Amino acid sequence: MRYFAYILALLAGSALSFEGAIYAELGKTIGQLETSFYNFFMGSIIMGLLWLFFGKGKLSYAVEAPKWSILGGVLGVVYLTSIVISVPFVGVGITMVAVIIGQLVMSMVIEHYGWLGSKKTRINKEKIFAVISMIMALILIN
Amino acid sequence: MGIFMILFTLLGGITLSAQSSINGTLSRKAGTIETTFLTFITGSMFLAIFILFFGQGNVLGILEAPKWQLSAAFLGTMYLLLTVMAVPKIGVIATNIAGIIGQLVIGMLIDHFGWFGSLVISFDLKRSFALLFMVIALYFIYKGNKRSSKESCA
Incomplete structure (x- = not known):
């Protein structure tokens, strides 16, 4: 079951790459913010349908949940916007490296302290090695 | 300006990892599909406001865009x-x-074959080393995770 979750995450990343390449084309014709909006808008429709047919959870929990826990959507928008703004200044390569490093270091800090309701798991040698290897890979790709 | 932009992009990465932990937390009580649905809905609302003020493109261009791009x-x-x-x-x-x-x-694959009209960058020795490092990273994170879950059980 654990293996399976790793495969899901790998798949998620591959979807993101295809998406990015295709949206780059779409962005040229309709604009980048508009492309992001299209993505979120269509995503809402797709997930709305999935929820109607397969939703087993409790959507109404969103109303009683602590407010910080429903900020996911806004954060996604901040992420997209930061990329759209910085690519013209520093290029795609440096933008991606900076995003990924920010993401990796922050994930480690979040888990170490168990912030934002995540399960608290301490940083260990292996995790630091993993992040260093990722940074090496990024340098080699660029 | 360059340094400022890089810091700004680092912030982008930070928000993305914050998003995955927040969503993970919400999904435990609200459900997976429900959490994803909410993320998309609130995201569209914010972007709608953004576009009204800062949009320079043409949203209605979606109707004329090729369908494969929309997929x-x-x-x-x-x-x-x-x-x-x-x-x-x-x-x-x-x-x-x-x-x-x-x-x-997948990014390297797209680059190599120049799919979706991207620039062709072929898969070379440097990139195969990069791939090797990624496999190493995956191995370490798997091992590191196994160890910390053992420690938290003990």
């Missing part, structure tokens, strides 16, 4: 849904590392 929305949805599913099982860092590796591998 990317299914991929975007898949990404978020799969991330929400993986975080509660293997944690934020493992989900992000595995996700980034999937992204980079």
Whole structure:
């Protein structure tokens, strides 16, 4: 079951790459913010349908949940916007490296302290090695 | 200006990992599909406001865009849904590392073949070493995670 979750995450990343390449084309014709909006808008429709047919959870929990826990959507928008703004200044390569490093270091800090309701798991040698290897890979790709 | 932009982009990465942990937490009580749905709805609302004030493109261009470009929305949805599913099982860092590796591998593939009108950058020795490092990273994160879950059980 654990293996399976790793495969899901790998798949998620591959979807993101295809998406990015295709949206780059779409962005040229309709604009980048508009492309992001299209993505979120269509995503809402797709997930709305999935929820109607397969939703087993409790959507109404969103109303009683602590407010910080429903900020996911806004954060996604901040992420997209930061990329759209910085690519013209520093290029795609440096933008991606900076995003990924920010993401990796922050994930480690979040888990170490168990912030934002995540399960608290301490940083260990292996995790630091993993992040260093990722940074090496990024340098080699660029 | 350059340095400022890089810091700004680092912030982008930070918000993305914050998003995956927040969504992981919400999904435990609200459900996976429900959490993804909410993320998309609130995201569209914010972007709608953004576009009204700062949009310079043409939203209605969507109607004339080639359909294959529009199909990317299914991929975007898949990404978020799969991330929400993986975080509660293997944690934020493992989900992000595995996700980034999937992204980079497919990115190199797209570059190599020049798919979707991208610039052709062929797969060379440097990139095969990069691939090797990613495999090493995946191995370490798997091992590191196993060790910390053992420690938390003990």
